[in-house]
Amino acid sequence: MSLETKVSRRLTMKSERARQFLAEFYGSFILAYIGIGAEHMTSPLLNVEMSTTSIHVAMCGGLGVALGIFVSAGASGGHLNPGVTVAHAVLGKNRAP
Template structure:
């Protein structure tokens, strides 16, 4: 697989399983309805594991523009490949959201809560404060990318099982830092599905909350770049 195809497939799987677990917990009349935050965070961690494991040999399993930008800053990928990575990630995120909708179509029709519907596509703050929300997203992404950089360092003995510890980092971020904003920590994970929320026929669906949409894009990019800068200084 080339970079674009690998990132498209991997990100589609990430979103299908990640937003799929949110849909299972939040939408009406599902088997997992009201499963709670632990189910969501664990499901997202396994979504990361699946996406990264499948694509790591082909594109490095970035699945996240913040990761790609950090890797480009460190010279681990060429600047000319950044566009292929991000295009695959964005389209993959949109495809994954489409598949979640197809899987749970009947349950979207049975759900009146517009906030719950939006949550199956994109993140939102528990308390809306743009600066604090931005900082939270930056911190969460810093932890993700800082940890992933050490896992991929030459001294690491993780090897082909790198996907599992990355998934565990995401699980830790969700459990410990996910409360304020829902831990997007990935611009494509939030923006691609938000676009699909605006496009897809969900019945009564309410706003796509575009006024918040820049935070889960800019925050992760800032956090990822800071992680790359600190890593570069230490290693």
């Protein structure tokens, strides 16, 4: 058995619900981390003169959404919104993580 196979077996999650939960968590974390980081770059409380404009914040927000969906789409559908996830579970479109 190769090292790659051993590592792959150790890192594979068997629980589908745990995979969905972690995918939603990591996707939301990436969205919040990049979005909040972009907002802090323009904060007047930093007392640092930066050439960051609102277009930079918007681009970082879009990047955060795109990366969050990319991370969580395979396991949970990439909603990144707990309201959408709960609505899908209530309507029976998919299971809630």
